[in-house]
Amino acid sequence: MKTPEPKNEKPTVCGGGLKISVCLGSPCLASGAEGVLRALREAWGEKPIAVIGTGCMGPCSRGPMIRIERDGYPTAYYERMTPQAACTTVAAYLAGAAPEQGRLAPDFPFIALQTRVVLEQCGRIDPCDLNSARAAGGYRALAHAIGKMTPEQICCEIGASGLRGRGGGGYPTGTKWELVRAASGRRKYVVANGDEGDPGAFMDRTLMESDPHRLLEGMAIAGYAVGARDGFIFVRGEYPLAAQRLGAAIVDAGKAGLLGRNILGSGFSFRIRLRIGAGAFVCGEETALMASVMGRRGQPVIRPPYPAQRGLWGSSTLINNVETFGCIAPIIRNGAAWFRSVGTPGNSGTKVFSISGDVATEGVLEVPLGTPLRELLAMAGGVSGGSFKAAQTGGASGGCIPASHMDVPVDYESLKGLGTIMGSGGLIVMNDQRCMTDVARFFMHFCQDESCGKCAPCRTGTQQAARLLDRIAAGEATSDDISQLEQLCRFMRETSLCGLGMAAPTPVLSTLRWFREEYENHVRDRRCPAGVCAMEGTPCRD
Amino acid sequence: MNVHDSHRADDRHRALERVMQQHRLRPDSLIEILHAAQRQFGWLDRDVLGLIAARLRLPPSLVYGVASFYHAFRLEPPGRHRCTVCTGTSCHLKGGSRLLQQLEQHFGIACGATAPDGSLTLENVRCLGACGLAPLIVIDDEACPHASFGPVVERLTASLDGEDTSP
Numbered sequence: 001m002k003t004p005e006p007k008n009e010k011p012t013v014c015g016g017g018l019k020i021s022v023c024l025g026s027p028c029l030a031s032g033a034e035g036v037l038r039a040l041r042e043a044w045g046e047k048p049i050a051v052i053g054t055g056c057m058g059p060c061s062r063g064p065m066i067r068i069e070r071d072g073y074p075t076a077y078y079e080r081m082t083p084q085a086a087c088t089t090v091a092a093y094l095a096g097a098a099p100e101q102g103r104l105a106p107d108f109p110f111i112a113l114q115t116r117v118v119l120e121q122c123g124r125i126d127p128c129d130l131n132s133a134r135a136a137g138g139y140r141a142l143a144h145a146i147g148k149m150t151p152e153q154i155c156c157e158i159g160a161s162g163l164r165g166r167g168g169g170g171y172p173t174g175t176k177w178e179l180v181r182a183a184s185g186r187r188k189y190v191v192a193n194g195d196e197g198d199p200g201a202f203m204d205r206t207l208m209e210s211d212p213h214r215l216l217e218g219m220a221i222a223g224y225a226v227g228a229r230d231g232f233i234f235v236r237g238e239y240p241l242a243a244q245r246l247g248a249a250i251v252d253a254g255k256a257g258l259l260g261r262n263i264l265g266s267g268f269s270f271r272i273r274l275r276i277g278a279g280a281f282v283c284g285e286e287t288a289l290m291a292s293v294m295g296r297r298g299q300p301v302i303r304p305p306y307p308a309q310r311g312l313w314g315s316s317t318l319i320n321n322v323e324t325f326g327c328i329a330p331i332i333r334n335g336a337a338w339f340r341s342v343g344t345p346g347n348s349g350t351k352v353f354s355i356s357g358d359v360a361t362e363g364v365l366e367v368p369l370g371t372p373l374r375e376l377l378a379m380a381g382g383v384s385g386g387s388f389k390a391a392q393t394g395g396a397s398g399g400c401i402p403a404s405h406m407d408v409p410v411d412y413e414s415l416k417g418l419g420t421i422m423g424s425g426g427l428i429v430m431n432d433q434r435c436m437t438d439v440a441r442f443f444m445h446f447c448q449d450e451s452c453g454k455c456a457p458c459r460t461g462t463q464q465a466a467r468l469l470d471r472i473a474a475g476e477a478t479s480d481d482i483s484q485l486e487q488l489c490r491f492m493r494e495t496s497l498c499g500l501g502m503a504a505p506t507p508v509l510s511t512l513r514w515f516r517e518e519y520e521n522h523v524r525d526r527r528c529p530a531g532v533c534a535m536e537g538t539p540c541r542d
Numbered sequence: 543m544n545v546h547d548s549h550r551a552d553d554r555h556r557a558l559e560r561v562m563q564q565h566r567l568r569p570d571s572l573i574e575i576l577h578a579a580q581r582q583f584g585w586l587d588r589d590v591l592g593l594i595a596a597r598l599r600l601p602p603s604l605v606y607g608v609a610s611f612y613h614a615f616r617l618e619p620p621g622r623h624r625c626t627v628c629t630g631t632s633c634h635l636k637g638g639s640r641l642l643q644q645l646e647q648h649f650g651i652a653c654g655a656t657a658p659d660g661s662l663t664l665e666n667v668r669c670l671g672a673c674g675l676a677p678l679i680v681i682d683d684e685a686c687p688h689a690s691f692g693p694v695v696e697r698l699t700a701s702l703d704g705e706d707t708s709p
Contacts, residue, residue, distance in 0.1 A: 061674030
């Protein structure tokens with residue numbers, strides 16, 4: 001079987017070999033990237049310079065970002081571009097200079113030290129152009145998989161790669177695929193979980209906005225491997241740009257014969273539909289997500305049966321996170337052994353992190369699993385505004401890592417050992433100006449808002465725990481309240497119906513484990529050491 | 543007045559009907575259809591929910607149950623201007639929640655509520671996924687990165703004052 005060559009490929013390097021890429025990820029757009037792109041196109045639209053809009057380049061807090069590539073020059077990234085600054089910079093390039101103003105150092109660690117596997121084409125290709133994705137290798141893995149491999153071989157290869165679920169659970173992906181493949185039943189489904197609900201997580205948004213075809217390709221390979229003809233992508237409602245680009249990508253791929261009926265003439269058909277979330281954190285839980293895909297209230301049900309046994313409309317269903325699907329094409333292209341060579345034994349491959357909070361550069365980082373937390377911080381330029389106090393992983397379901405464990409390798413087991421979880425990859429760094437009690441209170445209020453109300457331990461527990469934390473923050477608590485809080489948290493963890501309720505107490509238990517003294521300051525001395533919680537004896541910060 | 547006649551006369555109802563037909567009136571497309579209805583009407587009133595229930599052959603209680611379960615669906619009319627404050631983790635740490643409180647006090651409306659004259663809705667969102675821009679506020683679909691109280695109030699006041707108040 002022959003893969004059709006991409007037609008009408010746009011010239012990417014011309015005009016003296018000058019190629020300018022403008023990041024059109026949503027943070028850069030919010031900072032004015034569209035104006036930058038327009039100004040560059042207006043100034044040089046007629047002259048032979050390639051100006052393209054791409055997805056995310058990584059350092060979101062420094063946007064709008066542009067990248068300039070020119071033969072004979074090192075690739076340069078420029079930060080915080082305005083339309084005028086961008087035009088001035090490009091004009092200088094045309095005159096043979098490479099201006100310093102706004103240029104990131106050539107070895108800028110946030111960019112230079114990344115190992116990009118999932119995000120390899122993010123910020124390089126035009127996410128709205130199928131040809132751009134195909135020229136960079138997109139859909140080659142799909143053609144290889146359906147042309148040269150059997151479904152069993154694919155499941156085996158994914159299993160051998162050691163890939164584990166990137167949504168946070170860490171379940172072996174190959175095992176899950178094999179379960180669905182072996183399941184009986186005429187209809188099966190593949191679902192991509194793009195309901196990135198954890199506050200502070202934006203890895204999946206980045207991939208969906210910047211390289212939507214990568215996700216479609218991974219899902220189509222999965223469909224072939226498990227014997228499904230239908231796929232759904234569940235996108236968070238707060239990500240309109242991701243939904244728009246995915247929608248366009250599905251149409252383009254369908255027209256090119258890469259999705260839909262009889263893909264690449266192989267006889268295999270696979271259709272993908274989008275489902276837009278409507279703002280419910282609990283829909284990240286797979287049984288709630290399935291209820292939502294079927295048009296119902298996003299309320300979870302007890303597992304087992306697992307979706308692989310009984311999922312959408314009672315059929316066997318494969319649910320993976322967006323980032324997990326993003327790993328599939330590289331594994332098929334380069335082989336399981338290559339994937340295992342990245343990361344550590346038991347934690348193969350890379351992980352994408354969204355790092356934000358008190359760091360010099362906030363944005364999206366991809367590193368091999370097992371990279372020490374200290375190294376991640378260094379890549380982000382270190383802690384800003386004070387010294388390192390803690391890093392929160394796993395969002396509202398996770399815990400924090402204190403300064404004494406900064407050298408912890410970031411992998412599934414090591415984080416679990418510290419009482420937190422890998423989660424989907426949100427990493428929030430806090431300096432010594434932050435109050436950990438306030439952080440715990442913030443997450444508990446979040447879970448209270450987001451509890452679906454089905455089971456009492458979560459519905460009532462989050463409310464009571466939030467009330468206790470309010471009392472602590474207001475300086476009205478007694479030491480009994482802390483022990484009551486602990487007891488309540490253990491109870492919720494043991495008895496809640498789904499992952500949301502079971503994990504809701506984790507931020508409290510984790511901050512109590514590492515920063516108990518701070519809770520006691522609030523209770524015993526009626527004082528917030530960081531000066532965040534407003535109470536008598538604490539000088540108001542404003 | 544025959545409610546259905548006035549529905550047919552209305553472009554927005556026609557657009558909604560088109561979307562429902564695209565989804566072949568399948569009950570599992572309910573959420574997509576509610577999204578479409580909210581795009582058309584700005585919010586979901588009883589009549590629209592009833593209409594959707596009838597077209598999809600679902601009990602009205604189920605449609606209302608789904609619409610009221612999800613945060614994204616409005617069951618009350620929104621203000622002419624909207625101010626959405628992100629209260630995700632990074633935005634909270636960098637003052638987003640405090641900013642929301644200040645705005646509540648300044649405009650005298652609680653989070654999630656609309657001013658009595660219908661001019662402004664103040665609301666929060668749990669993370670827009672643009673944490674590098676914290677604290678982030680969105681005013682009428684336009685993002686204001688690294689927001690602070692003074693400029694936000696100035697901007698909102700300008701929008702409210704610039705309103706054409708003639709009917």
